[in-house]
Amino acid sequence: MTPRGRRPLLAVVGNARAEEHSPALLEAHAAGRAAVDAGFRVITGGLGGVMAAACRGAHASDRYRDGDTIGVVPSADPASANEWVDIVIATGLGDARNLIVANADVVVAIGGGAGTLSEIAYAWMRRRLIIAVDVPGWSAALAGQALDHRSRFGPDGAATIRSAASGAEAVAIAAREWEAFVTRPQGV
Helix, strand or coil: CCHHHCCCEEEEEECCCCCCCCHHHHHHHHHHHHHHHCCCEEEECCCCCHHHHHHHHHHHCCCCCCCCEEEEECCCCHHHCCCCCCEEEECCCHHHHHHHHHCCCEEEEECCCHHHHHHHHHHHHCCCEEEEECCCCHHHHHCCCCCCCCCCCCCCCCCCCEEECCHHHHHHHHHHHHHHHCCCCCCC
């Protein structure tokens, strides 16, 4: 458990324009639901696609509570968040908000393009546990890879991005390993 009993944050990152019924959306929904089942709160970029599916999945959990989904939207308009976001942080930062999302306790990547790649890179630099789900996009391309030589935390130095076959498996890995990553570098 995090300081003062705060529930850990699990970020789900991926394609905002993923097609309905795509593997990315199915796995994002499963990850969101499993995350809340496991005691995490879900944080996303707050928009559509994978982000909306993860938030919708969180709401489907029997353990769901109001406040379990957080959306960090790029615009200054809270109305830009998807309907499944409980707490909207309207940043006005554009893509720079990806650093905020990637500062979660765990980052689960599901597919994705350049925005997802930036979140993975930010999470790597911040020494977060990153788990990549095997669906087309950056998550499949980077699963099992190291982004660079940086020292890492975790049970084996977390020399690579973890790989998962599904959103539910990604959350199971997160539940086992996230606490080894609570030591955080200071500053920027």
